[in-house]
Amino acid sequence: MRARTKARKRALDILFESEARGDDPLEVLRNRRETDDAPPVSDYAALLVQGVVEHRERIDQLLAEHAEGWTVARMPAVDRTLLRIGVFELLWVDEIDDPVAITEAVELARTLSTDDSPRFLNGVLGRIADIAEHLRATR
Template identity: 80%
Template sequence: MRARTKARKRALDILFESEAREEAPLTVLAARRQTDDAPPVQEYAGKLVEGVATHLERIDQLIAEHAEGWSVDRMPAVDRGLLRIGVYELLWVDDVDDPVAITEAVELARTLSTDDSPRYVNGVLGQISDIAEHLRATL
């Protein structure tokens, strides 16, 4: 598994734990950075969690606008986390190409979520990618 793929998975783990514990993502991130009993938090994983936390309101707004049939709160937690990471990478990470961000999210959905999740994640991120250039200009 490539380093950034591992970092995305670790970021997803932290976002998932944050929701399960009803704690802020940055609180969980800080705790994971200080513990010796968990895998280390790669620099890129930290960047993803920090970025999602910083832009969470806008990210969730975009997901809600492009998610068909599901509100953000009703989505499976893994899908919600993957979409949040994907949107963050699409709009705020310059060194990741849009197709790479989408493919990585879809592959993680394939291994970690439901049978329908890869197609759903691909569809939502694809729609946002289609307007990403416009969205980046308004950030």
């Protein structure tokens, strides 16, 4: 598994855990960086967690607008978290190409979520990627 793929998985773990427990994701991140010995939390994983937290309101707004027939609250937790990471990468991480952000989210969904999740994530992230240039210009 490539380094950034591992970082995405680690960010997913931290964000998912914090949501499931009702904990502050930044506190969970800090605790993992200070106490976990394996797997380590890379700088990129930390960037993803911090970015999702910082932009969560806007990310969730975009998900609500582009996830046809789904509210953010009704989405499976893994899918919701992967979508948040994917949207953050699409709009705020300039060194990641849009197709890479989408593919990585879809591949993680393929191994960690339901059979329908990869298609769902691909559709939502694809719709957002179609307008990403406009969204980046207005952020």
